[in-house]
Amino acid sequence: MLRVLIADDHEIVRRGIRDIIESHPGWQVCGEAADGQAALDLAIEQQPDVAVLDISLPVLNGIIVTRRLRQESPRTNVLLFTMHDDDETVSGGLAAGARGYLLKSDSEDHLEAAISALGANRPYFSSFVSELLLEAAISERKRSRLESFTMREIEVAQLIAEGNSNKQIARLLKISVKTVESHRAAAMRKADVRTAAEFVRFAIKHNLIRA
Incomplete structure (x- = not known):
């Protein structure tokens, strides 16, 4: 079966x-x-x-x-x-x-x-x-930027793009706010963005959230 x-x-x-x-x-x-x-x-x-x-x-x-x-x-x-x-x-x-x-x-x-x-x-x-x-x-394949993200960074990235605050993300993932801040900084660096609005656009482009 x-x-x-x-x-x-x-x-x-x-x-x-x-x-x-x-x-x-x-x-x-x-x-x-x-x-x-x-x-x-x-x-x-x-x-x-x-x-x-x-x-x-x-x-x-x-x-x-x-x-x-x-x-x-x-x-x-x-x-x-x-x-x-x-x-x-x-x-x-x-x-x-x-x-x-x-x-x-x-x-x-x-x-x-x-x-x-x-x-x-x-x-x-x-x-x-x-x-x-x-x-x-x-030809040489262009690496997707998502490939450099850890699993936790993708989870945090999706929750950021969905509009959750650091405290809300910490509660949802059962981790500390400080840890969320660390993952958030790493995800934004790897996405090559500086603002939340740019990060939302990145998440939509890479289909982490719906437009």
């Missing part, structure tokens, strides 16, 4: 993925989540074979969830199923450990093929992503 977890903040998208999985003999939906923290908690509990994640998830985005799953549920293969096709987001997702990357504009047949491939421990990429990877192999 191939066990699949679905995480997307749009119920209609989750329903469409679920219908594909449930129509396939030998596949089973073992959990659904509408935000990244719930997806992470479910994946750690259920240990699915495949996790189908959107990138722009609330609370924890899909890239940080992918990083965490690589550490805490290494047998789970992550398929990033998203509308984002810019090279920095693709690079960030693959660097985080995703084994598949599929665009929501791709057909249902591609989604079924992607889940099947990851279930067999094979990677799967949309044709657009495959072309990006080919270009990167031929």
Whole structure:
């Protein structure tokens, strides 16, 4: 039995993925989540074979969830199923450990093929992503700035961009305000920004939050 977890903040998208999985003999939906923290908690509990994640998830985005799953549920293969096709987001997702990357504009047949491939421990990429990877192999790849962020810095970055104060972030992440300030300074330095407004633009550009 191939066990699949679905995480997307749009119920209609989750329903469409679920219908594909449930129509396939030998596949089973073992959990659904509408935000990244719930997806992470479910994946750690259920240990699915495949996790189908959107990138722009609330609370924890899909890239940080992918990083965490690589550490805490290494047998789970992550398929990033998203509308984002810019090279920095693709690079960030693959660097985080995703084994598949599929665009929501791709057909249902591609989604079924992607889940099947990851279930067999094979990677799967949309044709657009495959072309990006080919270009990167031929020419020197430009590193995504997100790749230099630690997991905690990405968490703090998302919460900053969502408008949380240092005290609110400290409470949410159960760390000290001083530690938040340190991560905030490091994240802003790596993003090469100086103001909160510039940081919000950076977060939107890199799909840490929705515009």
